[in-house]
Amino acid sequence: MGKSSLKETSFAMNMNSVHSRETVCVFGTGDFGRSLGNKMFQCGYSVVFGSRNPELSGLHPKGIEVLSYKEAAQRSDLIIIAIHREHYNFLIELAEELQGKILVDISNNLKINQYPESNAEYLAELVPGAKIVKAFNTISAWALQSGTLDASRQAFVCGDDKESKQRVMDIGRTIGLTPMDQGSLKAAKEIENYPLQLFPMWKFPLYLSAALCVFYFVYCLLREVIYPYIQEEKDNTFFLAISIPNRIFPGLALNLLALVYLPGIIAAILQLYRGTKYSRFPNWLDHWMLCRKQLGLVALAFAFLHVMYTLVIPIRHYVRWKWSSRIINQIKTNKTDPFNTTTAWLSDSYVALGILGFFLFVLLGITSLPSVSNTVNWREFRFVQSKLGYLTLILCTAHTLVFGGKRFLSPSILRWYLPSIYVLSLIIPCTVLVLKFILVMPCFDRPLTRIRQGWERNSKVSKKAQLGSGNNEV
Numbered sequence: 001m002g003k004s005s006l007k008e009t010s011f012a013m014n015m016n017s018v019h020s021r022e023t024v025c026v027f028g029t030g031d032f033g034r035s036l037g038n039k040m041f042q043c044g045y046s047v048v049f050g051s052r053n054p055e056l057s058g059l060h061p062k063g064i065e066v067l068s069y070k071e072a073a074q075r076s077d078l079i080i081i082a083i084h085r086e087h088y089n090f091l092i093e094l095a096e097e098l099q100g101k102i103l104v105d106i107s108n109n110l111k112i113n114q115y116p117e118s119n120a121e122y123l124a125e126l127v128p129g130a131k132i133v134k135a136f137n138t139i140s141a142w143a144l145q146s147g148t149l150d151a152s153r154q155a156f157v158c159g160d161d162k163e164s165k166q167r168v169m170d171i172g173r174t175i176g177l178t179p180m181d182q183g184s185l186k187a188a189k190e191i192e193n194y195p196l197q198l199f200p201m202w203k204f205p206l207y208l209s210a211a212l213c214v215f216y217f218v219y220c221l222l223r224e225v226i227y228p229y230i231q232e233e234k235d236n237t238f239f240l241a242i243s244i245p246n247r248i249f250p251g252l253a254l255n256l257l258a259l260v261y262l263p264g265i266i267a268a269i270l271q272l273y274r275g276t277k278y279s280r281f282p283n284w285l286d287h288w289m290l291c292r293k294q295l296g297l298v299a300l301a302f303a304f305l306h307v308m309y310t311l312v313i314p315i316r317h318y319v320r321w322k323w324s325s326r327i328i329n330q331i332k333t334n335k336t337d338p339f340n341t342t343t344a345w346l347s348d349s350y351v352a353l354g355i356l357g358f359f360l361f362v363l364l365g366i367t368s369l370p371s372v373s374n375t376v377n378w379r380e381f382r383f384v385q386s387k388l389g390y391l392t393l394i395l396c397t398a399h400t401l402v403f404g405g406k407r408f409l410s411p412s413i414l415r416w417y418l419p420s421i422y423v424l425s426l427i428i429p430c431t432v433l434v435l436k437f438i439l440v441m442p443c444f445d446r447p448l449t450r451i452r453q454g455w456e457r458n459s460k461v462s463k464k465a466q467l468g469s470g471n472n473e474v
């Protein structure tokens with residue numbers, strides 16, 4: 001056996017021997033108590049269960065004892081309470097045995113904010129002499145048992161006593177979790193609400209996309225199907241299959257991409273206006289900032305759909321029929337359309353811009369994968385996400401502008417005074433790019449950079465510093 005692996009085994013033996021000396025007590029032989037207790041046992045801890053009916057509970061590996069709650073409490077100074085909050089009352093009678101011990105509250109509730117205080121704070125009231133740590137409630141018993149911890153490896157931990165928190169985090173690490181210290185016991189409420197939320201950061205992006213989809217669909221239906229049906233007695237209902245989706249998806253991709261960068265602009269304008277970076281953003285802006293990643297990923301998904309719908313354009317019956325009837329027409333009228341280099345240039349460049357924009361878009365998506373974003377430092381991440389992100393927005397906006405070309409301005413594209421949908425798709429991206437262009441001007445960029453480095457227009461500190469340095473710029 002090689003030298004290094006010899007070292008590894010002795011380290012593991014060491015670790016296990018350290019843990020095998022440490023006894024952990026688990027109250028409750030239910031789903032979670034058993035899965036967590038067995039997992040700790042496998043990782044070298046000696047585990048003792050407390051139960052209402054020690055003699056009845058089977059299903060434990062050899063070497064694990066099941067005692068009454070009172071006896072089990074005396075066997076360890078760290079007790080994991082794998083019991084529903086509704087059944088905590090009996091712990092009051094054990095206050096003496098639990099005095100000074102670490103009690104780990106792992107409970108969840110059925111509803112968000114079900115009780116006025118968190119279960120952990122409730123436990124601290126019931127057993128005031130114990131040190132309470134909140135942990136492991138975001139882990140599922142099944143995942144612990146089956147070892148499929150991938151989704152929920154993160155274990156949020158909080159508590160008022162540092163040392164107790166550390167010991168609980170060590171247990172978390174040993175059983176393969178990634179403990180994240182969330183601070184004092186005050187954080188317990190948020191930690192308990194966490195497993196009850198459903199994709200909290202995805203709500204806004206998904207609701208917004210759904211609303212935009214409906215708007216785009218109705219708008220295109222009006223312009224592309226109903227208008228020709230009424231005005232020209234044409235039946236374009238087949239547009240519903242590809243043409244209309246290939247107006248909706250690119251339009252959403254472009255709009256959502258622009259909405260990823262708009263909050264950063266609003267943040268910058270707010271910081272300039274307030275002359276400080278230290279005042280909190282309004283909640284709606286904070287929440288918008290925090291779900292930009294999800295917005296960006298939804299935008300990328302729509303861009304993918306657009307690219308796929310675009311790839312099938314040449315094989316569509318309608319397109320092939322259009323092309324062939326145009327050729328037949330030219331033969332009949334004995335007139336061929338002269339090759340137009342400008343048109344060739346325009347059509348190739350808008351497609352090329354789309355490809356380049358899409359390439360960077362995918363790059364943004366790749367860098368947001370945790371396994372990738374963990375390998376780059378903050379500056380590199382910002383460079384890709386912010387700098388390349390803006391370049392993506394510029395390319396995709398240019399792609400759409402060139403695609404639209406001169407048709408923009410001609411009144412002929414209006415149908416019931418409604419312009420083509422791509423004109424609407426350009427409003428937010430162009431606004432964002434114009435505002436960004438203004439903000440990068442030195443007259444704005446310089447003060448903004450100073451503000452972001454901590455300078456404040458009305459702070460006494462910076463005034464004193466200025467007076468000290470004789471600089472009277474206020």
Ligand SMILES: Cc1cc2nc3c(=O)[nH]c(=O)nc-3n(C[C@H](O)[C@H](O)[C@H](O)COP(=O)(O)OP(=O)(O)OC[C@H]3O[C@@H](n4cnc5c(N)ncnc54)[C@H](O)[C@@H]3O)c2cc1C
Nearest residue numbers: 261264267289292293296297300364365368385386389452
């Ligand atoms: C496909 C795709 C994937 C994406 N993945 C991610 C991702 O994984 N992670 C991610 O964060 N974004 C992601 N995004 C969103 C976007 O790329 C980043 O948020 C990017 O950093 C935004 O850059 P910005 O210049 O608009 O703003 P930022 O550079 O973020 O902010 C501009 C300025 O605003 C201020 N500011 C920013 N946030 C705050 C705040 N919360 N409180 C106070 N001040 C603040 C700072 O002073 C900052 O300098 C993704 C976008 C796409 C399209």
Ligand SMILES: NC(=O)C1=CN([C@@H]2O[C@H](COP(=O)(O)OP(=O)(O)OC[C@H]3O[C@@H](n4cnc5c(N)ncnc54)[C@H](OP(=O)(O)O)[C@@H]3O)[C@@H](O)[C@H]2O)C=CC1
Nearest residue numbers: 028029030031032051052082083084087107108137140141
């Ligand atoms: N199941 C899971 O995946 C997860 C559960 N949790 C939390 O872990 C805790 C335990 O959950 P779980 O194991 O699923 O629940 P179970 O109902 O399966 O087990 C709870 C255990 O509590 C003990 N208990 C003590 N007093 C009572 C009482 N008066 N009535 C009923 N049971 C009592 C019982 O053990 P005994 O009979 O030995 O006394 C019982 O087996 C809960 O707070 C839950 O929110 C957190 C994350 C995930």
Ligand code: HEM
Nearest residue numbers: 247250251253254303307310354355357358396400421422
């Ligand atoms: C491989 C990349 C891409 C290719 C080949 C491509 C190609 C095309 C083509 C051929 C059209 C015209 C479709 C038609 O005639 O109906 C088009 C339109 C459009 N594209 Fe792309 N595109 C790409 C990427 C993107 C991306 C990444 C975005 C935005 C984020 C985008 C946004 C748009 C928009 C808004 C339109 C106008 C749709 C309309 O309203 O008609 N494209 N693209």
Ligand SMILES: [Fe+3]
Nearest residue numbers: 030031032141
């Ligand atoms: Fe249960």
